[in-house]
Amino acid sequence: MxxxxxxRSTDLRHLAVIMDGNGRWARKRGLKxxxxxxxxxxxxxxxxxxxxxxxxxxxxxxxxxSENWGRPEQEVRTLMDxxxxxxxxxxxxxxxxxxxxxxxxxxxxxxADVQQALEDVEVATAERDRLVLTLALxxxxxxxxxxxxxxxxxxxxxxxxxxEKIDGxxxxxxxxxxxxxxxxxxxxxxxxxxxxxxxLWQLAYSELYFTETLWPDFDANELGRAVDEYCSRxxxxxxxxxxLLDAKDSMQKERHN
Ligand code: FPP
Numbered sequence: 001m002x003x004x005x006x007x008r009s010t011d012l013r014h015l016a017v018i019m020d021g022n023g024r025w026a027r028k029r030g031l032k033x034x035x036x037x038x039x040x041x042x043x044x045x046x047x048x049x050x051x052x053x054x055x056x057x058x059x060x061x062x063x064x065x066s067e068n069w070g071r072p073e074q075e076v077r078t079l080m081d082x083x084x085x086x087x088x089x090x091x092x093x094x095x096x097x098x099x100x101x102x103x104x105x106x107x108x109x110x111x112a113d114v115q116q117a118l119e120d121v122e123v124a125t126a127e128r129d130r131l132v133l134t135l136a137l138x139x140x141x142x143x144x145x146x147x148x149x150x151x152x153x154x155x156x157x158x159x160x161x162x163x164e165k166i167d168g169x170x171x172x173x174x175x176x177x178x179x180x181x182x183x184x185x186x187x188x189x190x191x192x193x194x195x196x197x198x199x200l201w202q203l204a205y206s207e208l209y210f211t212e213t214l215w216p217d218f219d220a221n222e223l224g225r226a227v228d229e230y231c232s233r234x235x236x237x238x239x240x241x242x243x244l245l246d247a248k249d250s251m252q253k254e255r256h257n
Pocket of ligand 1: 021025
């Protein structure tokens with residue numbers, strides 16, 4: 001375990017969000033679900049602007065789950081159209097603001113147009129590093145693990161990987177999120193208290209924060225509240241408080257030597 005990360009709960013580097021409540025936001029106003037998703041896309045743009053102000057370097061958003069393919073065709077089309085509009089309207093701004101786009105999920109299920117537009121922005125922003133914006137699209141945590149296990153099993157079957165070499169780091173290197181740190185904080189909006197098949201492996205030690213606020217209403221103040229709550233938590237990674245204090249103490253001594 002990397003002890004430099006122990007108990008430094010003010011260091012919020014990676015925020016993951018389950019953006020929930022677009023439909024209820026629209027229904028409360030007598031609007032179509034489309035209007036809720038449109039406002040949801042505006043909230044995404046706000047978060048991309050706000051996160052760097054808190055020192056957040058990685059923002060991972062659950063934008064379309066593998067289960068969302070089961071929604072009415074019209075709604076799936078709306079969500080894909082909003083994604084395409086987001087990519088074309090934000091491309092230049094992302095380049096100017098140092099935002100790198102990354103996509104996780106089973107992208108083979110996305111249409112050729114969407115795959116092409118995503119790849120275009122991913123390639124264009126590949127060298128940006130102020131904020132890594134990861135969109136989970138056609139994503140399911142179990143499916144991600146299944147795909148990783150298949151790859152690993154293939155290497156074992158081919159004789160290039162001895163089974164005893166399989167450890168946590170090797171599994172991580174086969175996940176879609178390889179190269180990203182684990183989320184420090186998971187936020188879910190709209191009062192639902194579930195993980196819903198999001199980042200199942202990666203959330204093992206993340207702090208969880210649930211708010212009643214619907215995603216389209218999630219703004220800079222709401223983000224501030226989530227960050228404040230995160231800062232008040234003590235992350236122990238399965239250790240005791242005494243061990244953490246000792247580790248902190250020896251880190252401080254090392255720094256002074
Ligand atoms: C959950 O609300 C939200 C989604 C299924 C999609 C999230 C999409 C966006 C925020 C907009 C587009 C995204 C990008 C990246 C431009 P829900 O529809 O399940 O809400 P409900 O539970 O109230 O019905």
